[in-house]
Amino acid sequence: MPNLNEPKLISGNANLPLASSIARRMSIHRGMNIGLVEARIERFNDQEIFVEVYENVRGEDMFIIQPTSNPANDNLMELLIMTDALRRSSASRITAVIPYFGYARQDRRTKARTPISAKLVANMLVEAGIERILTLDLHAAQIQGFFDIPVDNLYASPIFALDIQAQFEGSLDDVMVVSPDVGGVARARELAKRINAPLSIVDKRREKPGEIAEMTVIGNVAGKKCIIVDDMCDTAGTLCKAAEVLMENGASEVHSYISHGVLSGPAVERITNSVMKSLVITDSIQPTAAVKATPNIRILPTAPMFAQAILNIWNGTSVSSLFETDTLEPIYEGQFKG
Template sequence: MTRDDDLLVFGGSASPVLTENICRHMGIQAGLGEVLQFSDGNLFVKVGENVRGRHAYLVQSTVFPANDHFMELLFWVDALKRASAASVTVVMPYFSYAKGDKKDEPRVSIRARVCAQSIEAAGADRVVTLDLHAPQIQGFFGIPVDDLYALPTLTEAISAEGLTDLVVVSPDAGFAKKARMFARRLDAPLAIADKERVDHSEAARVIDLIGDVRDRHALIVDDFTITAGTLAEVAECLIDKGAKSVRAAVSHGVFTGKAMHRLDMSPIETLWVTDTVENQPVEFSPKVRVASVAPLFAEAISRIHRRESLSVLFDQ
């Protein structure tokens, strides 16, 4: 059996705050390490303590900048394995390349699969992540993947508002299954926006709305937002359809450029996000509220280390 003193949690440079919060919930100190970037762009990763025969968990989101932080993740895994760690579990709160999950046009790379194979080739024994863009990405890996849900964390924050006459809105048909889980948890009906995306401009157009939102408080739910464009457009549509107010909740707040301006100009009153991304290049709008998933990841790491089931974390 594994012992608690066999466990070490390290944080990459993309997720130092989340790592500290995870460790605080677990009652341990974060593992020591060093990451340097040389003038030519090369990265250097060094594990700062003895990991021989111990079980290492690396917390690292892969965004801002996505490529640097993904390469850093691979170097961490390699360094830990070469230092004779008994196992290395990659805790990847946000997997940015998960959006490249299929060959949906000629002559393109399936980026998520390339990244999955690279993580496995570097020596990772397991991956823990949160709300993958497409659950089938787990099949790109030949190692176990635990895809946790932000739903309990977000719905707890939403329920604290005490809203009545709530309707949950999926921004597209692809997220309808997850949105239905939110609706069930919040004891609310479901509506679905019909949108189309015609290019790679990160913008989509809302065509219609399936469901009744009139005289209800609408809650848009999604796995991530980058420009807040879809959220803003769906919010406008909901107001036009008679919604009393609009709020939103997304797992990953990957905010860029004019995202905060769009959010401020939109009818959205509150946007809940988790802390899977902590280095956004924008200053948050007062409308943004952060719900931490540190307790969720702390519980997952503890259960994996003690060889306990994770099924309780997926109980809806």
């Protein structure tokens, strides 16, 4: 049964521009002003985090918008403490909107005596009082099973498909989707099916962590406009190397579509000097000034999709409808133009 109250949004410090954009989109959809709940989030001298919510939230359907990106620990603690503040203020339901779910790469034991940190984070979120999770392109889909609460995992591929169809209008026959490793084939295949393009794989073998020994292209990329698809780009070493290997194998140009632009360390410099014509990321992580200033990086907005997903959760209607390109196209209101 739909709630009578309007959904209420509150944001941590991790990505305030995205939270504000979501609030604006929801205001347009609802025909009334939906702002962010006023709160004070500050640090004491010893860096302890303190939260004070200024508005009455008793009986409200609350949505906390907070990616757990760099600094991951600070942003995670902010999310947990905000949840506790809302729970103790008698909010009726608390949904965590986590556009980028940190610690997702630690989803299994890779060797003896290592943690499964993604499961630990899931336990902490549930114990804090979160009753539902809304996220985007989890690094590993099985992380949804780490929670005993509903998890809605949205996908960036419908947005990417719309953008690719606009950017490569008239030359879609020359496009080939590329997975940068064997583990990402399912994600790349999903996008390839959406735009009716062939699929190729770059197989990499590491001598040791962080070092790529050898890369082999599986599939004929000669003369193709290659689009590398992945869920995240951290230091961009693998991505830039894959682009080089594709060009060496005869690709006419290389572009990359990445859901989460972590872009730490030397990433921006590597991308600037790369053979890639463009890197397209979403705003799930707040882009730095250096990222915004890089000419071959474009940023696609996720606010329209998140705003609709929040409204669907609040209304008790389907979130999975947002997995389809046809559903997202009108939400983005003709934004994708070549």
